Amino acid sequence: MKIMDRALVLVKPDGVERALIGSVIKRFEDAGLKVVGIKMLKPTEDVVGRHYTDDKEWLLSVGKKAKQSAIEKGQDVKETEMEIGQRIRSLLVRELTKGVVVAFVLEGNACAEAARKIAGGTEPRKADPSTIRGAYSTDSYALADAKKRPVRNIVHVSENAEIGEKEIKVWFKESELFKYRRADEEAMYG
Ligand SMILES: Nc1ncnc2c1ncn2[C@@H]1O[C@H](COP(=O)(O)OP(=O)(O)OP(=O)(O)O)[C@@H](O)[C@H]1O
Ligand SMILES: [Mg+2]
Incomplete structure (x- = not known):
């Protein structure tokens, strides 16, 4: 069994523009997760398109979450889950390519x-206030819809270790990732 796993984190343009890079990194580092690679970039459409993939399952899961939330608010939703997923994907490509992103890779136990x-949860308005999204934003699906943009939730984090490995390859070359020991590794894992 592989004990340590990795995840990709993006500080999205809203997080960078709000000067939250340090606060975001600190929360992960304080939890014992190790930064093993980091860069700032203005991503191309190709990179963002490979990150938020055209994968049917992902498009449907995003569309389903959005539709459920709209129905709960009593809204009449005409688009299919797939159409909503595709619309949100296009909005994400536009949002992430128009600003600056900080990408980093974390490693640790159950990373x-x-x-x-x-x-925290996708919609900052509903996210627990002890999480990054809940602590640093109040953005909502309703405001995002009204402004015709994706929800601004500061960070992206890989859904699981397997997806994490695929996402890391989109943003980093193997030579841009590093091996080193944190001074507290023995206290955490020994
Ligand atoms: N209903 C929605 N309206 C507007 N934007 C949305 C909506 N649902 C998701 N998004 C945007 O699309 C991103 C990807 O959605 P996903 O369902 O994968 O959420 P997540 O896994 O919590 O976020 P991420 O993949 O960015 O870490 C969200 O982070 C958000 O920016
Ligand atoms: Mg996701």
Whole structure:
């Protein structure tokens, strides 16, 4: 069994523009997750398109979450889940290519699971206030819809370790990732 796993984190343009790079990294580092690669870039459409893939399952899961939330608010939804997923994907490509992103790779015990927990739920308005999304934003699906943009939730975090490995390849070359020991590894894992 592979004990340590990795996850990709993006500080999205809203997080960079709000000067939250340091606060975001600190939350992950404080939880014991190790930064093993990091860069700032203005991503191309190709990179963002490979990151938020054209995968049917993902498009449907995004569309389903959006549709459920709209129905709960009593809205009449005409688009299919697939159409909503595709619309949100296009909005994400536009949003992420128009600004600056900080991408980094985390490594640690149950890393993807821990990092998702620290990031919090997708919609900041509903996210737990102890999480990055809940603490640093109040954005909502309703405001995002009205402004015709994706929800601004500061960070992206890989859904699980397997997806994490695929996403890391989109953003980093193997030579851009590093092996080193944190001074507290013995206390955490020994
Ligand atoms: N209903 C929606 N309206 C607007 N934007 C949305 C909606 N659902 C998702 N998004 C945007 O698409 C991104 C990807 O959605 P996904 O369902 O994968 O959420 P997530 O896994 O919590 O976020 P991420 O993949 O960015 O870490 C979200 O982070 C958000 O920016
Ligand atoms: Mg996701």
